Amino acid sequence: MPLILGSSSPRRQDILKQVKLDFTVRTPNVDESQIKTTKPIEKVSALCKLKAASILFESDDDVIVTADTVVSFNNMIFEKPKTKQEAYTMMRALSDQTHDVHTGVLVRSKHKQKLFVETTKVMFYPLTDEDINEYIDTDEPYDKAGAYGIQGLAAPFIKKIDGDYYNVVGLPIGQLMQVLKQF
Numbered sequence: 219m220p221l222i223l224g225s226s227s228p229r230r231q232d233i234l235k236q237v238k239l240d241f242t243v244r245t246p247n248v249d250e251s252q253i254k255t256t257k258p259i260e261k262v263s264a265l266c267k268l269k270a271a272s273i274l275f276e277s278d279d280d281v282i283v284t285a286d287t288v289v290s291f292n293n294m295i296f297e298k299p300k301t302k303q304e305a306y307t308m309m310r311a312l313s314d315q316t317h318d319v320h321t322g323v324l325v326r327s328k329h330k331q332k333l334f335v336e337t338t339k340v341m342f343y344p345l346t347d348e349d350i351n352e353y354i355d356t357d358e359p360y361d362k363a364g365a366y367g368i369q370g371l372a373a374p375f376i377k378k379i380d381g382d383y384y385n386v387v388g389l390p391i392g393q394l395m396q397v398l399k400q401f
């Protein structure tokens with residue numbers, strides 16, 4: 219079963235390598251702005267479907283995996299911050315609060331497909347302006363949903379998580395492996 223990871227995210231690649239799966243990488247080419255919904259579960263579901271539609275099957279038994287991760291808090295969706303100001307606003311909102319990280323995953327062969335959304339709750343410690351300003355001066359926030367990387371310099375901001383850690387990093391590997399067994 220040739221596995222194709224349809225993602226440019228280095229974290230998703232690292233997680234698959236960690237569990238010694240053989241896979242090739244293809245980069246999805248999508249205009250994410252065409253998905254207008256403000257509901258996080260609908261959004262990640264639509265985005266991983268859109269990403270999947272941009273990856274071509276290369277052989278009849280290919281299995282293609284695509285994913286999308288967002289942070290949701292107080293009815294807002296936090297994607298990747300485009301500016302320092304946006305990163306500051308996201309981190310200020312997440313400080314001393316609990317938010318959800320949702321990752322949608324689509325597993326697709328020529329014969330069937332399975333979509334699931336995994337949710338992890340993440341609680342942040344209170345952050346000072348100095349904590350935030352130092353962090354947003356690094357390059358870490360800008361390619362990450364919610365403007366932080368739990369696996370990097372933001373690790374000390376985390377008080378507690380409830381759910382799959384790998385889901386926060388962008389790929390819920392436990393649930394994904396369960397689904398791959400059906401393919």
Ligand SMILES: Cc1cn([C@H]2C[C@H](O)[C@@H](COP(=O)(O)OP(=O)(O)OP(=O)(O)O)O2)c(=O)[nH]c1=O
Binds near residue numbers: 245
């Ligand atoms: C919350 C959080 C997100 N992230 C990352 C995971 C995802 O790569 C990224 C969310 O962006 P996505 O749009 O889900 O993915 P991507 O643009 O990186 O890659 P592609 O569309 O090609 O698949 O945020 C972390 O690495 N650590 C974290 O703690």
